[in-house]
Amino acid sequence: MQRIPLPERPDWRAEAEKLGFTFADMYGEPYWDETSAYSFTLQQVEDDIEDPCTELHAMCREAVAAVLASETLMERMGIPRPHWDLVAANWQAGEPELYGRFDLAYDGEGPAKLLEYNADTPTSLYESASFQWLWFEQQQAARVLPQSADQFNGLHEALVARFAQIFAADTDVHFAAIADAPEDYATVETLAWAAREAGLGAHYTDLDKIGITAAGQFTDSEDQVIGALFKLYPWEDLLRDPFADHLAGAGCRFIEPAWKAILSNKAILPVLWQMFPDHPNLLPAYFRDEAPADLLASRHVIKPIFSREGQSITLYDGKRVLEAATARDYDQHPKIVQAYHALPEFAGMHPVIGAWVVGEACVGMGLREDRSRITQDLSRFKPHFIEG
Amino acid sequence: MKRSRNVALVLLGAAAFGVAGCVEEKTEAAAFDSKESCLAEASPGGWFTAADCETAFAEAQLLHEETAPRYESRELCEQEHGVDACGDQASSGGGGGFFMPMLMGYMIGQALGGGGRVMSQPVVRSAGGGFATPDGSTKIGGLNGGGQIKASAFAKAPVTKGLAPMTKAQVQSRGGFGSSGASRSVGG
Numbered sequence: 001m002q003r004i005p006l007p008e009r010p011d012w013r014a015e016a017e018k019l020g021f022t023f024a025d026m027y028g029e030p031y032w033d034e035t036s037a038y039s040f041t042l043q044q045v046e047d048d049i050e051d052p053c054t055e056l057h058a059m060c061r062e063a064v065a066a067v068l069a070s071e072t073l074m075e076r077m078g079i080p081r082p083h084w085d086l087v088a089a090n091w092q093a094g095e096p097e098l099y100g101r102f103d104l105a106y107d108g109e110g111p112a113k114l115l116e117y118n119a120d121t122p123t124s125l126y127e128s129a130s131f132q133w134l135w136f137e138q139q140q141a142a143r144v145l146p147q148s149a150d151q152f153n154g155l156h157e158a159l160v161a162r163f164a165q166i167f168a169a170d171t172d173v174h175f176a177a178i179a180d181a182p183e184d185y186a187t188v189e190t191l192a193w194a195a196r197e198a199g200l201g202a203h204y205t206d207l208d209k210i211g212i213t214a215a216g217q218f219t220d221s222e223d224q225v226i227g228a229l230f231k232l233y234p235w236e237d238l239l240r241d242p243f244a245d246h247l248a249g250a251g252c253r254f255i256e257p258a259w260k261a262i263l264s265n266k267a268i269l270p271v272l273w274q275m276f277p278d279h280p281n282l283l284p285a286y287f288r289d290e291a292p293a294d295l296l297a298s299r300h301v302i303k304p305i306f307s308r309e310g311q312s313i314t315l316y317d318g319k320r321v322l323e324a325a326t327a328r329d330y331d332q333h334p335k336i337v338q339a340y341h342a343l344p345e346f347a348g349m350h351p352v353i354g355a356w357v358v359g360e361a362c363v364g365m366g367l368r369e370d371r372s373r374i375t376q377d378l379s380r381f382k383p384h385f386i387e388g
Numbered sequence: 389m390k391r392s393r394n395v396a397l398v399l400l401g402a403a404a405f406g407v408a409g410c411v412e413e414k415t416e417a418a419a420f421d422s423k424e425s426c427l428a429e430a431s432p433g434g435w436f437t438a439a440d441c442e443t444a445f446a447e448a449q450l451l452h453e454e455t456a457p458r459y460e461s462r463e464l465c466e467q468e469h470g471v472d473a474c475g476d477q478a479s480s481g482g483g484g485g486f487f488m489p490m491l492m493g494y495m496i497g498q499a500l501g502g503g504g505r506v507m508s509q510p511v512v513r514s515a516g517g518g519f520a521t522p523d524g525s526t527k528i529g530g531l532n533g534g535g536q537i538k539a540s541a542f543a544k545a546p547v548t549k550g551l552a553p554m555t556k557a558q559v560q561s562r563g564g565f566g567s568s569g570a571s572r573s574v575g576g
Contacts, residue, residue, distance in 0.1 A: 093447065094505065161413075165500065168523050168543045172553045178566060201554075208566035211559035217550045219559050227546045227553025233569055243564030251454065251547035359500075 001044060001108025003346035005036045006145075009138055021131055023182050032127065033380040034135055038351060038367055040108070041388045045152045045365070048112050052281045053102050053355040053362035056114060059279075061360075063271050064091060064262045076267045076287060078305050078334065083239045086248050087258045095257035096166050097359065098191075098230070099125075099159065101366075104281075104353040107344035111280040112353065114272075115341075116303070120256050120264030121234050124381060126186040128356060128366030129155035132383040150386040152365040158358035159194035165359070166255070167228065172201035173255075174220055177232040179206040184232050191230060207233055216249045228253040235261035236306050265305045266336050284339040291337040299340035304333035315340060315373060323373050343373055351382065417497040417541070418534035419511065419519075425532050426496065435498050436506050444508035448494035452510035455522040455545040458486040465489060466515070473513040488548075492519055493531045497542045507542035521545065 009015070012034065016024040024032040067073040068088050079087060101122035106112035133153050139145045167173060173195050177184045192202040209221035218226040229252055231238065238244060239261065247258070262268065269285035276282060284295060288302070299322070302314050311327040343350035349369040356364040370379040416435055420426040426441035436444075458477075459465040465474035469489040476487050489512035499505040511519040511528065520527045523545035526537070546553055 093450070094499075094507065164540055164543075165413075166543060168525055168540070168545050171546055176565075178569070203554075208563050210565050211562035212564060213551075213557045214560050215550050217557065219557050219562075223556055223559050225551045225553050225555045225557050231565075233565065237569035238565060240568040241565045242567070246564070251549045253544065253547070 001106070001344075002039045003036050003349070003351070004039055006034065006139070008034050009135070009142070012135075015134075016131070019131075019134075021126065021186070023186070030380055032131065034383055036347070036382070038346075038382055038384040039387050040152075040384060042150070042386050044108055045386055048106060048108075049104070049353060049355050049365060050152070050362045052112060053104075053357060054360070056102060056117075056281055057100070057357045057360055057362070059272060059276055060117060060119070060263055060268065063268055063275055064259055066275060067262050067268075067271060068259075073271060076270075076305075076334070077262055078236060078265055078267065079261050080239050080244075083244065083247070083258075083261075087261055090258035095253070095259065096162075097257060097260060098162055098166065098255045100256075100260075100263070100357045102355040102357065102362075104355055105341050105343050106353050112355075113283050113341045114269075114281055115283070115338075115352065116266055117263060117268065120260045121232050122354075122356075123183055123187045123232070124354065124366055124368070125155070125356075126190045127381045128354065128364060129153065129159070129190055132366065132381075135383045136385060145385055146387065148387065151384065152386060155356055155358065155364040156194060158361070158363040159191065160197045162359045163195045163198035163200060167195075167198070167200050169199040170201065171228060172203060173228045173230060174203045174205055174226045175230045175232075176205050176207045176210060179208065188230070188232050195230075207231065210243070212243060212246055212250075216246050218243075218246070218250050218252050226252055228255070230255040234306070235264055266303050266307070267305045267334075269338060270336055283341050286337050288335040288337055295337060295339060301338045301340050302335050303338060304335055306333045349380075352379075413500060413539045414536045415498045415500055415507075415539045415542075416534070417495050417537040419493060419495045419528055419531045421493040421531040436496055440496065440506045444494060444496045444506055447508040448510040449491065451508065451544065452491040452512075452522065454547050454549060456488045456491075456510070456512060456548060457522065457524075458488050458548050460486060462487050468515055469513045470515040473515075489513060495521075495528070495537070495541065497537065497539070500539050507539075509542045522548075 013024065067077060068091055074084060100117060100119035102117050103115045104112040105115055133151065136151045140147065140149065175188045175192050177188045195202045203220060205220035211219040213219060220226055231254065235258065270287050272282055273285045297318050299317050302316065304312050307313065311325055313325045314321060315323040343352060349371060350373055351367050351369040354366040354368065355362050365384060367382045367384055368379040369382050423441055423445040427438050430436055430438045430441050462474055465487040473489050474487045475490050476485055491510050492513050493511050495509045495511060497507040499507050509521050511521060514520045514527060518527050518529050519531065521541055526541035551557055
């Protein structure tokens with residue numbers, strides 16, 4: 001695995017602008033950064049990322065079943081008790097998942113280590129599925145990359161196929177996101193393209209414009225009934241919103257399905273460690289009150305069960321704070337402890353691999369890197385290619 | 389090759405939204421007129437077990453109730469599904485009664501992606517012969533047989549309870565989602 005400086009495409013910013021990729025720079029700092037790219041061998045991609053992540057997703061599904069069968073574990077998941085039946089029924093009905101993104105620490109040598117699973121609302125989909133593919137094709141045409149190079153990126157086709165599996169042809173699917181967030185909207189728009197290609201109708205609504213009828217059906221910003229809804233909004237928040245009580249009776253199919261509430265929080269990491277101890281792709285993880293003394297005395301990371309983009313994460317060496325995320329919005333939630341595993345360092349930057357799962361298989365990869373050891377929302381997106 | 393073939397997506401703010409060809413994978417399937425017929429064919433070594441028959445039958449009943457087409461009159465229902473194929477239902481919320489084709493049997497299918505799971509889909513009678521899935525997209529000649537079928541035959545049809553999706557409706561209140569996560573980024 002290498003980080004290779006490469007010439008940028010001459011007018012890439014103008015092209016990004018034309019394509020609607022308006023957040024290529026964020027807060028005055030580059031977000032998309034093609035001054036260098038990461039390279040992998042095919043064997044590294046297939047043996048160390050693709051196959052292990054497909055296996056990790058299968059392990060996560062087993063963990064969902066185990067959690068649903070245990071009241072003790074269900075209590076750890078932060079799911080409000082009135083909605084436990086909704087989640088259980090959703091799993092028993094076999095409601096299908098669409099996508100998720102594993103975040104991994106990997107340096108090209110040892111097994112990749114699971115840091116966390118964004119199984120409910122992963123973003124950076126546009127960059128991973130489309131923009132980095134465009135970079136790849138154009139850099140090949142410009143002979144910056146050799147003809148023999150490749151990229152681990154089957155995201156778009158996989159999403160189209162999965163949508164067609166989940167929904168009957170011509171089904172109208174709604175897509176909801178929080179208003180005025182361009183990065184979130186880009187993920188939603190990328191999914192809508194795939195849904196359209198799968199023969200479905202795709203309709204956008206701001207999340208806060210969703211209404212309810214007297215009969216208990218959800219409606220969109222145009223007052224039209226919603227039969228199927230993709231929501232870029234976490235289950236833990238949905239289940240605490242005023243409309244949560246309407247979920248069971250609304251006759252509305254949700255993507256991601258409600259059982260993802262069990263995977264979309266970091267409490268699943270101690271469960272995975274309990275079920276699959278010493279698995280090569282897992283890091284030791286415990287609920288804070290069950291963490292062994294020797295782990296707490298050494299380098300470990302404390303994470304709230306609900307947090308995104310590195311918020312509220314603290315890295316400790318024993319009792320000494322080594323590094324803490326600057327954003328602390330999630331501080332009040334229950335915590336888990338995970339053994340610290342250093343991210344590799346390339347030219348002073350620390351990359352995290354985002355391995356995408358569509359349906360039940362790993363189909364692509366998107367990398368981010370940060371100067372800090374904790375990947376946060378200003379981390380840069382880095383393209384990658386496969387060689388050798 | 390590990391990469392996509394055709395992903396020139398443009399973020400234009402609205403272009404993706406507004407209605408193409410899809411991949412048709414096939415899977416192993418069997419159709420039965422009752423739970424008992426399924427149980428008679430099930431075996432521990434086969435691709436479906438007795439337990440699968442039980443869960444698939446229960447699932448098919450639920451799906452039938454949720455997704456079978458509803459008609460305002462017995463006539464309209466029988467036009468689509470044949471004489472004596474329809475039953476009347478008390479309405480579930482607002483409005484008069486309706487008629488829907490009765491559950492005649494179900495299909496059980498091998499789930500793609502392995503894991504040994506089975507999918508289930510209720511079937512109703514089709515006027516003129518044979519049976520169909522609730523949205524009418526897949527037709528089969530008879531029950532108590534098996535073979536390969538397109539996996540999309542098991543995709544859940546839109547829910548028909550209440551008003552159809554995309555129908556303009558009277559909204560009672562709005563804004564009941566979004567307040568819990570309002571102040572922070574939800575992407576991950």
